[in-house]
Amino acid sequence: MGYGDEGFTIYDLLLWAEGLGITLWIFILSTVIGLVLGVLIGLVRYYHITILGKLLMIVSESLKNSPVIVQLFLVYFGIPALLQIDMTPNMAAVITLSGNTAAFVAVIVISSIESIDRRQLEAARSFALPKLVILRHIIFPQSLSIAMPMLVSLAINQLQVTSLVSVIGVIDLTRVGDIVNQRTFEPFIVWPLIGLTYFILAKLIAIVGMRLERKFSAYRLVGEL
Secondary structure (H helix, E strand, C coil), X not given: CCHHHCCCCHHHHHHHHHHHHHHHXXXXXXXXXXXXXXXXXXXXXXXXXXXXXXXXXXXXXXXXXXXXXXHHHHHXXXXXXXXXXXXXXXXXXXXXHHHHHHHHHHHHHHHHHHCCCHHHHHHHHHCCCCHHHHHHHHHHHHHHHHHHHHHHHHHHHHHHHHHHHHHHCCCCHHHHHHHHHHHHCCHHHHHHHHHHHHHHHHHHHHHHHHHHHHHHHHHHHHHHC
16 A cells, blocks of 8 residues: 555645645635736737737737646746746746736636627717726626636636646645655545545635626626616
8 A cells, every 4th residue: 555554644634735725825826816917918908008918918828828837837947047036836836827817817808898788888988987987887897797607617727727736846736646646556545535626626616606606697787788
């Protein structure tokens, strides 16, 4: 079963808890940062802010259409070499996943705004309402309602993507599974348990997402009246 046939120990449970904590920390932090950046990028692109919008489009499209593992290597090995700075594996993971999340959030923001009934926006503009007022009271509530299912799906996907950060040395759930499996030689116990942990986390995200969808669905109904 392992070295000395000692099997699973309390150390494995503590290691699992540590890996779970690191996975959640990276996921939550990168999701929050990615949401903020993604909304800003989406708004810049939606309002066609000349050079900045085109630059952000190139960056976001590059992040969307390249492998996350390549992005991890580029951030972890490339940025320190270029800027002569220290980069921890956890920091590189957060930076990479934040940028990747932001790229997809930007697309969701743009498509959600474009799904709003144009007559509402035209009516608001006819009353000479400031853009900030239109954004806050018309665009934001309705686009959030439209975007919520896509954001939930993205969050679940990004949770699964966090499993890649182990390749740069992050002691996340996947890395913990590898460590415990190498010690116990019990792959049919270790990996199903790791997979079950990800499954439970994904279901929790889906449950929270469904509640948020119900909460914001009223804005969509008002917009359709």
